[in-house]
Amino acid sequence: MIKGGIFQSQREDHYLCRKFRKKMLHRCVQTGLILVFLLFHLTGRTQGRQPTDSGSTMTSCRSAYLVPPGYHSYEEIIALADSLAEHFPSICRKVQYGTSIEGRELVALKISDNPEINETEPEVIFDGGCHGDEIGGAENLIRFARDLCLGYGADTLITGLIDSREIWLYLMVNPDGRVHMSRFNASMVDLNRDYGFMDDLSGGSTGPYSQPETKALRNCILDHCFSVYISYHSGMQQAAYPWAYRKESAPDMPNFWTLSKNYAETSLYSYLEYGQSYTIMYQTNGMSVDFAYGTAGLCCFTLELSVDKRPSDPLQYYALNYPAMLEIIRQSGWGVEGVVTDSVTGAPVEASVYVDYFYPAYNDPGNGDFHKYLIPGHHTLKVTANGYKTREGIAFTVPGQGAAIVNISLTPDSGWYARRVLSCYFPEDKPVDECYTPGALGSPDNIFYSLGNGGWIILDMGDTIPDMEGDDLAVYQAGSQPEGYRCYASTSMDGPWTLLGEGSGNAAFDLNVSGSARYIKITDDGDNSSSGADAGFDLDAVKDLTPHLTSVSSAPSDRPHPAGNMISIYPNPGTGQFTVHYNDPSDARFSVSDLTGRTLVTMQLTGPGALLDLSSFPDGVYFYRSEAGRTTETGMILKMH
Ligand SMILES: [Zn+2]
Numbered sequence: 305m306i307k308g309g310i311f312q313s314q315r316e317d318h319y320l321c322r323k324f325r326k327k328m329l330h331r332c333v334q335t336g337l338i339l340v341f342l343l344f345h346l347t348g349r350t351q352g353r354q355p356t357d358s359g360s361t362m363t364s365c366r367s368a369y370l371v372p373p374g375y376h377s378y379e380e381i382i383a384l385a386d387s388l389a390e391h392f393p394s395i396c397r398k399v400q401y402g403t404s405i406e407g408r409e410l411v412a413l414k415i416s417d418n419p420e421i422n423e424t425e426p427e428v429i430f431d432g433g434c435h436g437d438e439i440g441g442a443e444n445l446i447r448f449a450r451d452l453c454l455g456y457g458a459d460t461l462i463t464g465l466i467d468s469r470e471i472w473l474y475l476m477v478n479p480d481g482r483v484h485m486s487r488f489n490a491s492m493v494d495l496n497r498d499y500g501f502m503d504d505l506s507g508g509s510t511g512p513y514s515q516p517e518t519k520a521l522r523n524c525i526l527d528h529c530f531s532v533y534i535s536y537h538s539g540m541q542q543a544a545y546p547w548a549y550r551k552e553s554a555p556d557m558p559n560f561w562t563l564s565k566n567y568a569e570t571s572l573y574s575y576l577e578y579g580q581s582y583t584i585m586y587q588t589n590g591m592s593v594d595f596a597y598g599t600a601g602l603c604c605f606t607l608e609l610s611v612d613k614r615p616s617d618p619l620q621y622y623a624l625n626y627p628a629m630l631e632i633i634r635q636s637g638w639g640v641e642g643v644v645t646d647s648v649t650g651a652p653v654e655a656s657v658y659v660d661y662f663y664p665a666y667n668d669p670g671n672g673d674f675h676k677y678l679i680p681g682h683h684t685l686k687v688t689a690n691g692y693k694t695r696e697g698i699a700f701t702v703p704g705q706g707a708a709i710v711n712i713s714l715t716p717d718s719g720w721y722a723r724r725v726l727s728c729y730f731p732e733d734k735p736v737d738e739c740y741t742p743g744a745l746g747s748p749d750n751i752f753y754s755l756g757n758g759g760w761i762i763l764d765m766g767d768t769i770p771d772m773e774g775d776d777l778a779v780y781q782a783g784s785q786p787e788g789y790r791c792y793a794s795t796s797m798d799g800p801w802t803l804l805g806e807g808s809g810n811a812a813f814d815l816n817v818s819g820s821a822r823y824i825k826i827t828d829d830g831d832n833s834s835s836g837a838d839a840g841f842d843l844d845a846v847k848d849l850t851p852h853l854t855s856v857s858s859a860p861s862d863r864p865h866p867a868g869n870m871i872s873i874y875p876n877p878g879t880g881q882f883t884v885h886y887n888d889p890s891d892a893r894f895s896v897s898d899l900t901g902r903t904l905v906t907m908q909l910t911g912p913g914a915l916l917d918l919s920s921f922p923d924g925v926y927f928y929r930s931e932a933g934r935t936t937e938t939g940m941i942l943k944m945h
Pocket residue numbers: 434435438496537538539
């Protein structure tokens with residue numbers, strides 16, 4: 305025994321302990337044993353374990369033969385992830401995003417203080433193992449996870465980063481590929497061609513996000529408000545940022561260029577090239593970085609670790625990248641950050657954040673915080689949110705290091721529009737079109753996205769649109785020459801899609817065919833009526849026409865006498881927008897029906913009040929009904945001009 309429960313093994317360079325305790329770390333540091341202690345964690349727990357390969361024996365043998373010694377297998381990586389989550393519960397949490405085709409775990413480690421809580425800290429994500437035969441990425445990530453955990457409390461930089469950031473290490477995107485030592489997943493699809501942004505069905509992809517492995521990483525990225533994303537690959541040695549699908553620079557190019565330069569310069573590579581993926585690599589559609597940028601506005605790049613996909617020394621490239629990984633976590637908090645809240649209630653508001661001409665970032669719907677990596681200097685912010693008045697022209701300055709803090713308070717208003725582009729296919733004319741997908745978002749503003757001849761786009765409306773009497777959504781076209789398209793709806797971003805109808809120019813659609821829906825797909829009719837610039841349907845906006853309740857905007861002093869015991873509705877009569885105020889805030893179900901008894905609006909209310917928008921309905925008499933616990937209250941609302 306060396307000291308404090310640490311034993312020397314039969315091999316001189318290995319030490320063992322039965323159970324890791326945090327105070328042991330301090331002993332290791334004191335006695336200079338940190339390195340040997342790490343070796344235990346790398347190999348001790350899983351030593352002697354044979355890979356349980358569910359594939360053929362032949363593949364298994366081939367796989368084992370191709371991997372140089374010292375690399376961790378899929379099983380060992382999962383075991384280490386479990387071990388870290390078990391031994392460092394205060395800073396490490398294992399999150400599973402489903403399983404691969406062959407049933408292997410798709411796993412991320414969240415490393416942060418209070419890992420069970422979603423805090424307002426900047427979030428950063430690294431992934432590895434997208435191509436199963438490129439073994440360096442996953443290896444780096446599991447080693448990095450271990451070093452972060454062991455460094456917490458012992459290393460000032462690591463402790464500070466874990467305390468101030470939410471670090472996500474998505475360990476192995478394609479575990480089946482790794483086990484079979486194949487680039488592809490078990491369905492022989494190249495996962496880095498399957499992300500649905502500017503999808504072209506290359507690499508065996510059968511549709512946008514057609515594989516469980518791509519859906520899993522997609523869901524992880526869409527569920528968080530990451531500011532920075534790095535995807536590890538091998539086969540080259542470079543940092544390659546979006547766009548990969550087209551030659552033209554992405555609007556966020558200055559941010560991409562700066563962050564990848566900073567990565568290259570803080571790494572220990574003697575030279576690491578960085579540049580646009582299309583240019584320094586080759587044209588690729590459906591890559592994860594184009595998806596992360598195109599749908600979520602992340603600052604991101606693919607980091608090709610080594611020309612050799614399976615370098616003999618597993619530590620060499622980890623050592624080259626380790627300082628840059630720490631630095632990028634630090635810089636993931638640079639740029640702009642803030643919290644978007646409701647001006648009346650102070651509650652977080654789900655919002656889209658536009659800076660300058662860059663792609664929009666999305667805030668955390670739970671906490672309302674947003675983070676976008678930006679180059680230093682002067683910028684201008686616009687914040688949009690469904691049910692709120694847009695705020696724009698907010699100037700701020702990003703310091704040389706660190707973040708500008710801009711908290712935004714939004715005033716309730718009406719208007720609900722598509723808020724995120726999830727997927728798209730653009731068939732032709734790339735060079736002559738700006739392909740600005742965010743043009744399809746928000747209210748009609750003559751900033752539009754041309755679908756391309758026969759192209760399509762899938763939009764998230766941000767909320768489920770109920771099927772109500774008459775039309776439920778409207779599609780707006782930019783320009784005066786009507787162009788043809790088809791409109792589909794679904795409750796899932798992955799379909800199946802129900803055709804609502806065909807449109808030409810502005811048109812409204814009824815969800816009576818599909819039922820309620822959250823996702824809208826619009827397909828150009830492919831009649832080639834427009835070629836060259838702005839080919840295909842020019843989509844400006846998609847509006848949710850159904851009435852919504854948003855939080856109350858009027859001050860309580862505006863309030864007239866209560867209409868009943870539970871609630872006040874004012875003004876009543878009114879011209880379209882009514883305030884619903886609960887005298888005693890409680891969890892209540894509120895609904896409005898017309899004279900025929902058909903329900904028009906249903907909402908669950910938890911706050912003190914809400915805005916009831918009946919402006920899309922004809923003047924007349926409506927009835928409301930409020931249920932809270934055993935108390936039911938009904939009354940009349942008169943809408944007139
Ligand atoms: Zn790769």
